[in-house]
Amino acid sequence: MRSPIFNSVYSVVNEFCQTKLKIPPEQVSQRLEAIWLPIAMQIAEKRQKCQHPWIQGILGGQGTGKTTLCHILKLILESLDYHTETLSLDDLYKTYQDRLALQYQDPRLIWRGPPGTHDIDLGLSAIAQIRQGASSVEIPRFDKSAHQGAGDRTVPQVREKVDILLFEGWFVGVRPIDETAFAHPPSPIITEGDRQFARDMNRKLYDYLPLWQQLDSLIVLYPTDYRLSLEWRKQAEQEMIATGKSGMTDSQIDDFVNYFWRALHPELFIKSLIARTELVDLVVKIQPDRSLTIDS
Structure with a gap:
């Protein structure tokens, strides 16, 4: 016998999964019951107890489904009458011009995304508005299509008072590690130049600590083998190319x-993070077949 809450949210979640994700209905039911609804109920319970806006961090690498999880949690939580908003670490990128200047200073920053390419104060300002219970909140947004795909900041979205913020990203909540870890690091950190880049990125994480300190809770989406994310990214690109859209080659x-x-590196940063139970409240393990299990 399924709970009344399950029955009340199933239709809206299933509609999203059918139209956007093409997930079979039986799999939707299983994931809603075992994963999505329990996580949403935990967040709702914590929000109710704390009596202030709740900032929920969600950490996941490429292909782990963090954006999908945020969409589904938002649907469920709004069905429970919590004003819920999402924020991606990507929404906090520095402007196009600022990133050009940054790349000129450090040519190693060939992609947006690593530590140092975000406007941390922008994130702190948005969260402060939410914390203060402002009746109108500006949520930063980033347009990845601007400047031929280089991306740029766009007009923020104005939202009513936010009860719950789902803040996701590929290194949300990640802490700096001891630099001795870079003495014998895993592949593809091979050359001395690679090791120096890893050390520099590690040091940049200290700048993000004020942002991570705003998190009330952190959920980690954790593939049982970090290399799965490479496999999943290739599958996603191949599916996109098959529909006639442009995509990257396997080599790219x-x-x-x-x-x-x-x-x-996930082996250095994520594995050490999930061992710190004072920082991580929930670990969702992802198997090679993409099935999910919760470790709390």
């Missing part, structure tokens, strides 16, 4: 994913 994807592994 290898270069792209390896770049971010050199910056913040």
